[in-house]
Amino acid sequence: MACKLQGALTSCHSRTTKFKYQKERAAIVMPKAVVTPHTFKTKLPELNLTYVPPPPTPSLDKKALETVHEKDLPTNTSGKFGRFGGKFVPETLVACLSQLEAEFKNALSDHAFQAELAEALRDYAGRETPLYHAKRLSEYYKSRNNGKGPDIYLKREDLNHGGSHKMNNALAQTMIAKRMGCKTVVTSTGSGHHGLATAAACAKLGLECTVFMAAKDIDRQYSNVRLMKLLGAEVEAVDGGFRDAASEAFRCWVGDLEKKYHLTGSAVGPHPCPSMVREFQSVIGKETRMQALEKWGGKPDVLVASVGTGANALGLFHEFIGDGDVRLIGVEGGGLGLESGRHSSTLAKGEVGVYHGAISYLLQDDDGQVIHPHSIAAGMEYPGVGPELSFLKESGRAEFCVATDEEALDAYEKLCKLEGIFPSLEAAHALGTLDKLVPTLCDGTKVVVNCSGSGDKDAAIVFNRRFLDKQ
Template sequence: MAACKLQGTIVRNQFIEKKVAPKERNSAVVQAVVTRDKFNVKIPQLATTYTPLPFTIPLIEKAKEIIVETEDTTSAGKFGRFGGKFVPETLVVCFNQLEAEFKNALHDDVFQAELATALRDYVGRETPLYHAQRLSEHYKSKNGGKGPEIYLKREDLNHTGSHKMNNALAQAMIAKRIGLKSVVTATGSGHHGLATAAACAKLALECTVFMAAKDMDRQSSNVRLMKLLGAKVEAVNGCFKDASSEAFRCWVGDLENSYHLSGSAVGPHPCPTMVREFQSVIGKETRKQAWEKWGGKPDIIVASVGTGSNALGMFHEFLSDTDVRLIGVEAAGLGLESGKHSSTLTKGEMGVYHGAISYLLQDGDGQIIEPHSIAAGMEYPGVGPELSFLKESGRAEFCVATDEEALDAYERLCKLEGIFPSLEAAHALAILDKVVPTLPNDNIKVVVNCSGRGDKDADIVFNCRK
């Protein structure tokens, strides 16, 4: 699918003078603009894109066909001016039917009971909220014995080793509910492909996974496991974005029999909303577990950002809790100035890609700039519309970690806690080096989403650290 730059008609940082009255701001996300008196300091030197915006409505020039909605941020899949459904007319009916099935499933007690049982007995939920004591002590030792208590949400302990199973299983159940026989999907790190292959095996569905040839080489263990589960794995030239395009084409060629199972919070409505909804179990459990462990909420939540599924799974539950600080960490690759990175929210611009408006890595002509990250699951030139809105609204902060910083964090967690994090999760862990020194020395609780298991990345780490 081609990208569209929107020719600068939406990307202008201009605002009209009229302020939006508090009573008009109905969205919890819009209301949740940063009140962080308890922290008193901002993160230094993070290449952060976090900038609190005034309560104003953006002035959109020469774009009469696009309406900015500030009050209902999720209407028809719109998050402010992001999201939507930019697909050929022939596919609109398919996505409308999918949305109807999704909404029916959400309100069907039988489906919800079956999903809850499967998440418990098959996936292994709830996953622990683990107190990383040695990691906490590591940072305290560098700060005069004072510092936050660090907890890990152990999504790596899910069946197949990542948070991806939460959504893959739920959507595979919807495909079965509709009566479709086969599922097509795309994967980068292999975690989503593996989760989908397992869910399809469980539910007797055929499964085809598209994956970039270079990702198949660097994530070969997951490829072997997908094949053992009965999935057909198709190699695609390019990277994850090209695999995503190919999966979409395959689905369009067989609409009557196949189901396109998105694992990323990107694409046309209702795909981003479905992924976020099925991943929101992560944040819901975190709230419950935090209350049980220390009688409160996390002060800071950190998650890596590729396309947005694990970050939204953690963040969504806490959007209206303005005293909870949300930090997303993108892949800086070889450095932001090198051009070899996947930092879409940090360096991207608005455009249309894969069926929705979001931030994209693109050149002046609207052509996609190839992303780079040592973590295959973060190597995508776009990001979900909801995270795009969270950036623009100021509700969440977004910063970056390089390949080297992620490798350091991977090894650190192995040696201090005996846990192999995925390289995707290692980006979130890496930012602790810069966040922790800025925090006050009171009883701060930091939760990092350990979104996946990292044995798949062991060869990469060894090869980079010979």
């Protein structure tokens, strides 16, 4: 299968570029990742329904999966995970990204910054978030298998201030923006959770905030839009979807590089953006490891998270990537079904290409043009995915499957009725795969699902689809 190169930010717009001699160019620019004996070789694009715990596995190739620590982040690194990632941007942006990378490195090694961030996460965001044993949900699945089955836990990121995991990254990056002397933060959002978190963090630190959002997402997530405006943010409507809003935010930043800071909430884009988001979201997995040790004296056996672009999945997964006995499962938006063509399943159906400044898997047609994604969850409607998740797929370290719109709606209702918790439709995709996953697991298996956001923003969508449609 030929890799396709497109969407590099050569003129800061979302239009894709078709290259002549694609096969030859792709072979030069993106040689296939070499999977060494130290990586996990089995590819699992779909959920393995006959899973057997593997024997002890050698540790992963540390070079590609190295955690970004204060000592080992060189300022000129290309930000590659295997063949994925990089900086495919105009020359004028390279210096800005290099400066951002240097500030990121300095922040990681600055004890004052780390102390301020820790205090803000604790006292403002409300961390740490609970690791909640969903007993009735666990019993529901056990009742279908003679009383045997896994114990299901929810990492309650929905309890963060702002209602999602997005606050972790938004606080850290607004602090970096202030260190750099920027007065205005620009960003884009799909579900509105990232826009809300960024607007709140900017209000806290006295920065101006502009949020770009697709007009259709403004309509279906209007509760978050109202809150953003109350926090003082400007919300700019964009035709198209989340990808178009992301492009518009990038253009706005490029128009005034000296005074504006582009705050990405997704683990996509040119280096160092994906690494920054993952680093600031990795608090999720670090807390999960400690909490699991306290609750049952060990590690989780299985981690499950929804995959839109990768921020919440990497936040949970990254701490455990080197633990070969911990199974990592990402769940993409299956939309109306993979065969319908109306889905957001980039890792299941995409091909390798360049989009928004980095190499990753991407939904594209035979001509290399971006396919518009579809999902009932606004935060999952993006045609690409982060480079680190792309690497985890290709190396086989993580499994990726899909949950359809209907499966996500079922999971939303189920968690409401069994646990009194309403998850975001994004998080409901992760819960939506449990019907297929649970029967494959041994009794007593510890499963952690990342409840990445609160579903109050989605209540009207669920109600209209599940109740009004039946009347």
